[in-house]
Amino acid sequence: MKLLEERIRTHGKIREGGVLKVDSFLNHQMDVKLFQEMGKEFLRLYQDCGVTKILTIEASGIGIACVAAQFFDCPVIFAKKNKTKNIAGDVYTSKVESFTHGRVYDIIVSKEFLLPQDRVLIIDDFLANGSALQGLIKLVRDAGATLVGAGIAVEKAFQPGGDMIRGMGVRVESLARIKSMSVENGVEFC
Amino acid sequence: MKLLEERIRTHGKIREGGVLKVDSFLNHQMDVKLFQEMGKEFLRLYQDCGVTKILTIEASGIGIACVAAQFFDCPVIFAKKNKTKNIAGDVYTSKVESFTHGRVYDIIVSKEFLLPQDRVLIIDDFLANGSALQGLIKLVRDAGATLVGAGIAVEKAFQPGGDMIRGMGVRVESLARIKSMSVENGVEFC
Secondary structure (H helix, E strand, O other), X not given: OHHHHHHHHHHOEEEOOOEEEOOOOOOOEEOHHHHHHHHHHHHXXXXXXXXXXXXXXXXXXXXXXXXXXXXXXXXXEEEEOOOOOOOOOOEEEEEEEEOOOOEEEEEEEEHHHOXXXXXXXXXXXXXXXXXXXXXXXXXXXXXXXXEEEEEEEEEEOOXXXXXXXXXXXXXXXXXXXXXXXXXXXXXXXX | OHHHHHHHHHHOEEEOOOEEEOOOOOOOXXXXXXXXXXXXXHHHHHOOXXXXXXXXXXXXXXXXXXXXXXXXXXXXXXXXXOOOOOOOOOEEEEEEEEOOOOEEEEEEEEHHHOOOOOEEEEEEEEEOOOHHHHHHHHHHHHOOOEEEEEEEEEEEOOOOHHHHHHHOOOOEEEEEEEEEXXXXXXXXXX
16 A cells, blocks of 8 residues: 555654654554554455454454544454453453563453454554464364454564464555665665 | 434443443444444534644544544544554653553654644554553643543543543543443443
C-alpha cells in the first residue's frame, strides 16, 4: 500500500538494532485518516471472506482494528495481556513472547466472544518474529472458529515471522513489507 | 445518551463489589457502530472547542477514541502504561492507581506529540475513582496544552472521581452516568 509505505519513508525513524519507530502516526500518536485508508484496503483484500469478527491484541492493534471494523461491519475483540478482575470465567489463552518488552506473557480472550461459527480476521500493527500473531491464531483455533487470515500494517519481511505464519497455511496480507532497513540507507520495501 | 444506557441495561452485567461488566460491547468485544454514535455525541458536545488532539489511555480507551477522532478530524494519542524500548527520549509522565489491577503504574506520553498549542479532549471508557483521568489531565497540563474537557463513556457517579475532577474546574461529559447499581436492583442512571 503506497500511502503507508510513503508515510513510513517520510515519518518513520530507524534506530539501531532493527527498531522502526512509527509512533508519530501508527502506534502512539494515531492518524485515523490513514487508518481509514488501511481499513478500506483490508476490506478490498478480505471482502469475500465473510468476516464476522476482527481479533486484535492490546494495545496498538486496537485503533487500526476498530477503524477497519467499520468497513467490515463487524465487532472487534482484543486479546488482553493480563488477567484482570473484570474477566472472570472461561477464557482461551496462549503465550506470547515480546521482544520489545523482553518477556513472555499470557494473552486471553473470553470464550463467549469467540465462537465456532465465527470467521475471524486478525489485525495487528506489526509482524516481525510472529509471536503475537501465532498466539492470536492459537486463540482462534482453540475456539474452533475459522481463521480467514491476518491483516498486518507493517511486516518486517527480513525477520522470520511472516514466512513462519504463511508456512502454517495462514493467509497473511501486509500493507507495507520491509525488505531491509538501516540507519544509513533507510527503508527498502519488498 | 439513551442508546448507551439502554445497552448497559440490556447487556451489562453487575457483579458483587461494584463491578459492572460491559465487555460484550465496550472493553473486550467492541461494538464499533455503538462507538460511532458515541463519537457523534462527543462531537455534538465539544464541536465548538477547536479540539486538535484526542488523548486516551491504553487499552480500552483506544477504540472509542479512534472512532470518535474521525468525527473531530484529529489524531489520537494514547498514554502508555509501561515504558518500552520503542519510546526513547523525553516523555511526560504521571502516576495512576488501578483499582482493577490493584497497583500503581506510570503512564507516559512522548513530548513531541503533546504541544503547548494543542487543544486536547481526553476520552476514556470509564470514570470511577478518577485516578486515570487525573493522570491524563496532569500530562496535558505538563505539556502546557489547553484541556478542553473529558468525554467519558460510563461514569460511576456513586464513586468520587466525577465530583473530584469537576471540582478541579474540568468539564466532564459522560454519556451514561450510573447513580446506583446492585445485583438485586440492576442499574439506575442519573
